Amino acid sequence: MKRQIIDTIEGYDTIIIHRHVRPDPDAYGSQIGLKELISLNYPNKKVLATGNHDSTLDFLAQPENVTDEDFQDALIIVTDTANTERIDDDRYKLGKYVIKIDHHPNDDTYGDLLWVDTNASSVSEMICELFEEAKAYKGWKMDKVVARLLFAGIVGDTGRFMFQSTTLQTMKYAGDLLSYEFNRTDLFNGMYEMDRNLLHLKGYVYENFEMDENGIGFVKLTKEILQKYNVAESEASLLVGSLAEVKGMKSWVFFIEDIKEIRVRLRSKGPVINTIAKKYGGGGHPLASGASVKTWEEADQVIEDLKKAVN
Template sequence: MTIDRIINILMKSNKIFVTFHQSPDGDSLGSSLALINGLRSINKNIFIVSKEAIPENFSFLSLSNEIDGNLKEIPSNADCLVTLDCGNVERLNCDVKLDNRNFIVINIDHHLSNDYYGDINYVDTKAASVGEIIYRILTEMKIDIDTKIAECIYTSILTDTGSFRHSNTTYNTHLIAGELINTGLDFSSVHRKIFDNKKIEIIKLQGLVIDSLYTNDSKDICIMKLTEDMLSKVGVKECDSADLISIGLKIVSVEIAILLKETEDGVKVSLRSKNYVDVRKVAEKFGGGGHIRAAGLKLDAPIEEVEKILLKELEKELI
């Protein structure tokens, strides 16, 4: 069984490193920190590798200070690299070459579009979050799930299920959440720290995005833009796009929401759907990926051009 193999390698490894996808979210961060907290509790040498620092709204998680963007490469003396919540090598948040290496790669994910690039691949597409898989691994290792670990896993589940409202939420999701709450976890506090802890500049930024959003002629697609000019106007450098794109789905007639995020090296696109459109299929056409109802991609083109291309492609899905 794959989980048994994963546990066997983790127990034999002296130096373990963990990484996740670029622009990390609550699932990638929560599952990674849960694994690190859990393995350190049994005295394993495990470290996080990331080119980016942790977003401020997740800084309450235990050991989050170690995601500071300083350790970017996998050391030559590594025994094992665990990649979490990342479907392909190109999106890994570290500098790594998978050829000519001495360490084992364990690829743990829940995306259908995963490339199976690891020596061991555990891809459970029925899991609502990678946090659920990490919970399973830690419990099978008989590691005590204390409130610190519970907080990390709950963050993973909470964010990837949209507070348990997305269609990926299952009976097992709620079962695990219940077990985490039984540890003494203050789940209301976790929710507040993630969702109700915004700076005034971010709220003003949301206002700019809302003011500029529009729908297509049939009103079933909502298009939103987050430009560098908007960020500059409110005085922030970065913003969690998940909060913004959910606004578009609140419009009664909308089936698909698009958020176009302008960056220095292209346009990052987030796609969400409510009921029936498979946005992952559209994302994959442009080298992206994700889930049926939530996907993303990146295009190196002006934002106006990306807008036209994607709007045309998504309207085909609504015919």
């Protein structure tokens, strides 16, 4: 499979790489890391990364402005995106051939060539695996720009190596990437430093979350609360992991209201919760999933579903 992907990459002059909407470090790490990796090894190819930029990821990189003409006869690679509804920039349909590289459950088998590994901690880890194969097969090389992006993706999706998805292979690849000597301090500052407004909202979360006797927790962040703290929905999403620090917490859900809907962010320390996300039109990993609802009544039903799933 990996060699087939490498051969396909070699066969196209233009390659456009997509990832999911509302990106996180693994989305950028795998997408733009792969873009930089291909560009490094095939400098005569036109390799582009597309999608709406999230300013919270300024410290990592930015996608390009891709025109409709760029898609003509292009190879499309979609990273870290489980289903077509979540692909950022639906012009992927204009390409000639589509490769899916992902580590979520393969519920939507889109694309002409699929490489899905649900045992991988992140798609950034999978790109490391692809590089190792290409290095042996075609003599590919890597530099610190690529290494920094892939390392950020691995760190982000493993929760700084604390999640159960972290394996011996994950740590090996992370160690290999560190040999390229990029500035880890600057990278971690970009990933984990918070503006004062967001820290104040984090304090609100700690003061106002609810948890029942079975370790099921939730917090509701309405538009009014976000406006009070002057925090955008995308920034508030960075706080979802904060309730993992609460002793006795088994599973929890963040509700974050924006203009059109209420974002649902489900997390768990053990019980499988992605089935709940799927019920509400979302999906994700067994212990980290997302969805959306339209009303606070639906949000309350999500809480009840979470309680039933864990109990």
